[in-house]
Amino acid sequence: MKTNHYPKNFENIPSPCYVLEEEKFEKNLKLLNFIQQQSGAKILLALKGYALWKSFGIAKEYLSGVTASGIYEAKLGFETFGKEITTFSPAYKEREMQELVKISRHIIFNSFLQWQTYKPLIDKENLQRLTKKRPIIEVGLRVNPQYSEVTPKIYNPCVEGSRLGITPKEFQKGFKKYGLSGISGLHFHTHCEQNSDALERTLQHFIKHFKDFISQMRWINFGGGHHITRKDYNVELLLKILKKFKKKFKTQIYLEPGEAIGWESGFLIGSVIDIIHNGIDIAILDISAAAHMPDCLEMPYRPMVRNSFNAQVKKGKNLKLKGEKPYCYRFGGPTCLAGDIIGDYSFEKPLKIGDKIIFEDMIHYTIVKNNTFNGVPLPSIGIIHKNGEFELFKTFNYEDYKHRNS
Numbered sequence: 001m002k003t004n005h006y007p008k009n010f011e012n013i014p015s016p017c018y019v020l021e022e023e024k025f026e027k028n029l030k031l032l033n034f035i036q037q038q039s040g041a042k043i044l045l046a047l048k049g050y051a052l053w054k055s056f057g058i059a060k061e062y063l064s065g066v067t068a069s070g071i072y073e074a075k076l077g078f079e080t081f082g083k084e085i086t087t088f089s090p091a092y093k094e095r096e097m098q099e100l101v102k103i104s105r106h107i108i109f110n111s112f113l114q115w116q117t118y119k120p121l122i123d124k125e126n127l128q129r130l131t132k133k134r135p136i137i138e139v140g141l142r143v144n145p146q147y148s149e150v151t152p153k154i155y156n157p158c159v160e161g162s163r164l165g166i167t168p169k170e171f172q173k174g175f176k177k178y179g180l181s182g183i184s185g186l187h188f189h190t191h192c193e194q195n196s197d198a199l200e201r202t203l204q205h206f207i208k209h210f211k212d213f214i215s216q217m218r219w220i221n222f223g224g225g226h227h228i229t230r231k232d233y234n235v236e237l238l239l240k241i242l243k244k245f246k247k248k249f250k251t252q253i254y255l256e257p258g259e260a261i262g263w264e265s266g267f268l269i270g271s272v273i274d275i276i277h278n279g280i281d282i283a284i285l286d287i288s289a290a291a292h293m294p295d296c297l298e299m300p301y302r303p304m305v306r307n308s309f310n311a312q313v314k315k316g317k318n319l320k321l322k323g324e325k326p327y328c329y330r331f332g333g334p335t336c337l338a339g340d341i342i343g344d345y346s347f348e349k350p351l352k353i354g355d356k357i358i359f360e361d362m363i364h365y366t367i368v369k370n371n372t373f374n375g376v377p378l379p380s381i382g383i384i385h386k387n388g389e390f391e392l393f394k395t396f397n398y399e400d401y402k403h404r405n406s
């Protein structure tokens, strides 16, 4: 494998390790900031997809705040990012809400009942904030516009019977019973890895169902799933949509992407530990799909490997791999899960034990989801700075595994 485009102290990177590339990360942030400046919309970082907080010093120069899925993410955002903290959870517990009212700027509820339950707590906190001249908590409701183009179903919040968001019918019922006094915003989240044309179509449904309420709101949150930093994303169309909506309804728009923040901004590096043969050549790595990049199995998808080429199973009686290049391998993890298979790849030269393998685009939805299944060690976390220097942020050890198990 060629090593000439690795950073100059590449040898210092432990194996395995998630490595954020500052230059690529900042490029994403700059594009997102450009959209804020051009459209007047505010963009929040969704911690669910990207919580590598040692990089927040850079991120908070460009973004307006964070969006949290609950108490822990809200606390992390408050401690490490600051600015605006938006929190949405399908349901809050009382203890969580007691803490959330101290640190959230927007609290978004998934039902009228939850809003009513915590309204006294929020009103009380807001009285105190007013006397201290702190910005008050603004309350929003998540709605279900009953339109989403997302596949597979596990990622689609508008499937029949979905628990995510208040349906138009339930919204009318809640409105009749409780009114909307005290509600500042509406929120929908119905996208996943989508382009701006999907947003355009979704807005037609959102407007159709909620038009009587939108202009009364101080803000509308369009959720995440906008794949803004992907090469083929239509930024021009997004700007057009945002400007038109703002002009029509005179309201502040929020976007809260997670994936687009960390998109193609770094890699996961690991090593070949053994190479075995069972009809095909199988390289066993110190990286596990199940433990370190679970979306590869969940979505599923085949991650890109630097300096590798395609390989496919060849039709026939015996299992065989046929590749674009002569040396084909199936990559598997060090767990007992038979399906802990990362994918099939081919190379110009044979792999050797100890070779480094680089999985591209492994920053979002990896570190936040990884686990210690089989007691497999967690990858370290580091950054390659703009000057090419590698800095190690964090390593994990046996104690991390032990203390998660009681």
Ligand SMILES: *Cc1c(COP(=O)(O)O)cnc(C)c1O
Binding pocket: 046, 048, 049, 067, 088, 189, 191, 192, 193, 223, 224, 225, 226, 256, 257, 258, 259, 260
């Ligand atoms: C998951 C999620 C996001 C971020 O979605 P991405 O696909 O990572 O952009 C934003 N808001 C809510 C409510 C979410 O559930």
